[in-house]
Amino acid sequence: MIKKFIKSVLLSSALICLLFAVTPKTLAMDFAEHELTLERQGNTLISEVILEREAFNAVVVKLEKDIDGLMVNFGNGWEPVEMHDDGWGTERLVVTSPTHTMQFRWGQPGADETLNLKATLFYYEEAPLSGVGGPAPELQTSTNLTAKAFKIISRREWGADEELRIWNPDRYSGSGDDTPRVDPCASIAETYADEFKLTQVKEYNSEGQPLTWPLQYARDIDKFVIHHTDSEVMDLNGDFITDTRDYQAIVRAIYYYHAISRGWGDIGYNYIIDPLGNIYEGRFGGDKVIGAHAQCYNHGSMGISIIGDYQNNEVPEPALQALISLIGKKAKEHGIDPDGSSTFRGKKLPNIIGHRDVRSTSCPGEKLYALLPKIRDRAALAMRTFSESTLSVAEYDYNAGLSSTFETLSLGPGQRKSVTLKFKNTGKKTWDNTTWLHVALNNDPNARVVPAVVDKNFVAADLQEDSVAPGKTGTFIVEVEGGFKSGHYAFQVSPVVNGRYKISRASEYIGFKVMEPNYDYEVIGHKFPNGTVFQGQKFSGTLQIKNTGNVTWRNYGNNSITLGASAPKDRASI
Structure with a gap:
């Protein structure tokens, strides 16, 4: 298979108000903890080899200090572990395909002779796609050029072990230090006491069992905070295919990490989205339950994280569309304007923000953060009602004419490009901000106009201006996408003024050419076992x-x- 350099998972996190420190000490049978000392061997420090009878696929690595150059070997060669201190000490969640072994190495020790390391590993569990005693979730396995139905996969369906939320003294015996931990949000909570008000606190589950972390409910949801898990998308269950089972395993690993290793009693995020566009229920308790994802900005916000590392990697289209759909749905339920802003903790902030907007972090990564303006715009559109059946033929009071020119585009297979169309208002009435651009017959499997609204393939774009008076010009930015069959394609677009009046006489065609696919590649390296x-x-x-x-x-x-394998006889062995 194509080699991927594994990058360890950096989870966006937040300090939640703790009265006393809670440190995992004794772990349940699903976990094991190893105290390791890396000792000098030449110019490096190296640990003993850990061998486990049961397979594991996630490890929390903790150090006493922040270092560069730490490596781990899960049996398939050395790979980097990028350590980071995000307020809970220097630690990292590393995921891997199921393995029975691990070893650590530090190649930049300087004058240090030893390095102490704590590794908490989580044993691998294969949760069935049918969940735990529930119906089979309708998981996405691929993406067409058409939108998928919106669905949130419940905790039961992705295999959440709800026992982890229950207080267990055998799992948490404490650190022995009764010194109260300083609450970093105390002064902010006092200054903005109204924003920190709770409507309900539940300390026990429905069966009367005490929870590790009480369910606290905010009065309102005002902001959406966007995260990425900062993890490489990879095969996690060892079947050499990256699919929904791997993403479920990553969700469970995050659950164990937040609930057990960090002592938060549950996942910090309210929702998690995988690269295929599957949406997973995160923290137990519903939308208004306070999560653990943005430190002093948890109260009144909803944390949504996309699985993957989007510092340099492009955000998968299915994940982006799922994020837009989720925000559009939740914004409508909670009365939030996705394109608006409001004062939050004394700052004027957009209603959809990145983790970095409220904390010193690179999360949600440069590529995802750069998409926030588009996410705000498209989520606002998703809240509106669009219907072809209610369109009316425009009277002459509503009229338009194309005032811009554009050349036929050339697109590579799967490539996207944007086209800017300007229409002059040649009628007698002003266009408002419900004006949009209609596209006809946008159902070709080999090319398309990318819909501005996920489940409305006839909506090509929305008006960029707030209003366009007679004689002025309105702007529409249309995104087109080539498929994997070469040829020339054209799509007819028409302005729909004030959300109702379709000006067919102002229709124009957007034409583009899709190039022939070229799948050439070059082998630049390989690594296979020696021997027979x-x-x-x-x-x-x-x-x-x-x-x-x-x-x-x-x-x-x-x-x-x-x-x-190219030869049919060899395919059975791969």
């Missing part, structure tokens, strides 16, 4: 391949890239 491989014996190896074609490789969708 006998019939029936299984082994794993890595292969590095450079993309020299014109198609962007993705591991999701109908045109995902996989590695297979």
Whole structure:
């Protein structure tokens, strides 16, 4: 399979108001804790090899100080562990395919002779797609050029072990230090006491069992805080395919990490979205339950995280569309303007913000953060009602004419480009901000106008201006996408003024050409076991391949890239 350099998971987190420190000490049977000392061997420090009888696929690594150059070997070679202190000490959640072994190495020790490390590993559990005693969730496995139905996968369906939320003295015996921990939000909570008001606190579950962390409910939801999990998208269950089972495993790993290792009693995020666009229920208790994702900005906010690292990687389209749909739905339920802003903790902030807007962090990554303006705009559109059946033929009081020019575009397979169209208001009445651009017959499987609203493929774009008076010009930004069949394509677009009046006489065609797909590649490296491989014996190896074609490789969708054998007789063994 194509080699991926594993990058450990950095989870966006927040300090929640603790009265006393709670430190995991004794772990349940699903976990194991190892105190390791890395000792000098030449110019490096290295630990003993840990061997476990039961397979594990997630490890929380904790250090006494922040360092660079830490490496881990899960049996398939050394890989970097990027340590980080986000307020809970220097630690990292690392995920891997199921393994029975691990070893650590530090290649930049300087004058240090030893390094103490604590590794808490979580044993691998394969939760069935049907969940735990519940109906099978309708998980997305690929993305077409058409929108999927909106659905939130419940905790029961993704395999949440609700016992982890219950206080267990055998799991948490405490650190032995009764010194109260300083609440970093105390002064802010006092200054903005009205924003920190609670409507309800539940300290016990429905069966009367005490919760590790009480369910606290905010009065209102005012903000959406966007995160990424800062993790490499990878095979986590060892079947050499990255799919929904892997993303479920990552969700469970985050759950264990937040609930057990950090002592928060549950997932910090309210919702999690995977690269295929599946939306997972996060923290137990509903939308208004206070999460643990933005430190002093948890009260009154909803935390949503996308699985993956989006500092340099593009956000998968299914995940982006799911995020927009989720925000649009929740904004409507809670009366939030996605395109608006309000004062929050004494600052004027947009209603949809990134984690970095309220804390010193790179989260949600440069690529995802750059999409926030688009997310705000599209989520606001998702709240509006669009229907082709209610459109009326425009009277001459409503009229328009194209005032811009554009050339036929050339797109690579799967490529997107934007086209700016300007229409002059040649009528007698002003256009308001409910004006949009209609596209006809937007159902070609080989090319499309990307809908401005996820489940409305006839909505090409919305008006950029708040209003357009007679004689003035309105702007529409249309995004087009090529498929994987070469050819020339054209789509007819028409302004719909004030949300109702379609000006068919002002229709124009957007034309573009899609290039022939080129899937060329170059092998630049490989790593396979030495020795003889006998019939029936299984082994794993890595292969590095450079993309020299014109198609962007993705591991999701109908045109995902996989590695297979060219000869039919060899395919049964891969």
